Amino acid sequence: MNETSAPLTGMRFSKGHGTGNDFVLVADPDGEKSISPEQIAALCDRRRGIGGDGLIRAVRSRHLPEGVELLADNPTAEWFMDYNNGDGSRSEMCGNGVRVFVHFLITQGLVSLEAGEELTIGTRAGIKVVSRTDAGYRVDMGPWDFIHPEARQSGSDSLVNVAGLPVERPALSITMGNPHTVVALADLDELASTNLNEAPVVTPVPPYGTNVEFAVPAQPLVTDDVGHISMRVHERGVGETLSCGTGACAAAAATRFWAGSEAPDVWAVTVPGGVVGVRFFPGPDGREHVELSGPAVIVADGVLA
Template sequence: MTTLSTSLTGMRFGKGHGTGNDFVLVADPQGERELTPEQVARLCDRRRGLGADGLIRAVKSRHIPEGTALLEENPDAAWFMDYYNGDGTISEMCGNGVRVFVHFLVTQGLVELGAGEELVIGTRAGVKVVARTAAGYRVDMGPWAFIHPEQAPSGSDALVEASGIDVARPALSITMGNPHTVVALADLDELAHINLTVAPTVTPEPPYGTNVEFAVPADPLVMDDVGHISMRVHERGVGETLSCGTGACAAAAATRFWAGSAAPDIWAVAVPGGVVGVRFFVGPSGREHVELSGPAVMVAEGVLADELSA
């Protein structure tokens, strides 16, 4: 039986980002470390810690209960992405984080993955298949769905209030394994004037909270068979981030739904930290899946000191 340690002193870490969405990453293959919410929040603190939107622990799936359950049906999912928001709360999934997670495994020599090759990993939102590309990584994020399918035909299932917007706006809630509420705005000026230092209010709010995306369609919306939108996001448990991968998928899904049957399957989503690609396709089960593509960058490595990890 493995004895868990709550001390992270001396543990090696990496720091990486995907289009500005940044993460602290630690390797704990045997599941010997127990991360507390307080430790995660301390490490992610931008003034007193390393600074990050979230923390990812790389652990072998067989050493974490959620991973063990996935292995029964997906024995190739050897690694599990144990993801935490910057405030220490556990989250189901992070689209930018999963790319950085795999890049961390590669740069640490924990896996070998050449261009065009795929790696199966476990997450709390199920198994994800990640492929390495010349420009980064692409991820089959799995199926998307409406959180309130009975209200989706109307195009709205919630109202969102945000600082900098004069009236509450209609919104559409979408799950990518984690919850998102997407608001369409009229133009880039309106997008720029939202104050996301204050959390938006969503009515009704999903049971475990929601990430809120504010999206502006380009004019024209479609260029060379690719849809284009710009987006800002307030992530639950974090605040505004420079990018959100699952949020980009949700924003593209909502905009595509609003645009109607002629809308394209390929989208470019501009976020403050760069541009990510989103593609819709029919998965093996016959359900529509979403693929997210974009860069992953490691920027630093180090060893946790007593003061940070205690």
């Protein structure tokens, strides 16, 4: 590691991913580790560090102000997912990261969770309930909504300009606890030609920036009551990633809205790193919630030199 990371010498870490969305993970149950944005960026650097789309620190909720606030109404949320993007900037949460976070807790012996059991965790986007399945994990991502409510009538709220596409495209901004702007493309050739080496320009951009998803509906859109889309994503503070869980949820929500009232509640979203499942269902708070499902893998454990 470079000089910025020198104080982290001896720190244990793991490397994990969910459909290619990869993370450096650190167990810090008592909240004793102070990792600066510069150190996070160094750790996530793919040439000079461990490499990852972000860093996840596992901390008991009572050791973070945000966690203490959540515990007041959710006393079972013992663990908090402290998440930063690969450039060191703080993010609300990450859908693929939630699954990897819970799998990390299990592999570290910090929690026990059998198939069919649930675990409640805290994030900066609120409480998330994670269920273990035979094939991975399901996460109640909470309610989705439009960032701009007036988009319910127009179907779009912004324009997106990106290299590789000749003209600006209309887009719809969705919040999953973090912001997303979804662009529908005509076919897989357009998706492949989109250049995400530079950040797309969104006008107007949501107040705290946005992740941008480019989605292509399958032909036919629905097979056996399941909707199908393919997607690529540019994540704020990261760049293009092989997968984005909240982005998959947002892309499915936007496509389902555009498709109309007969659109299904269950979706399969193909991303460069694999396939994730998205399901819409009535939540306990009376709002429509989104469930994300998919695998989580820990690929390595190590100690920083």
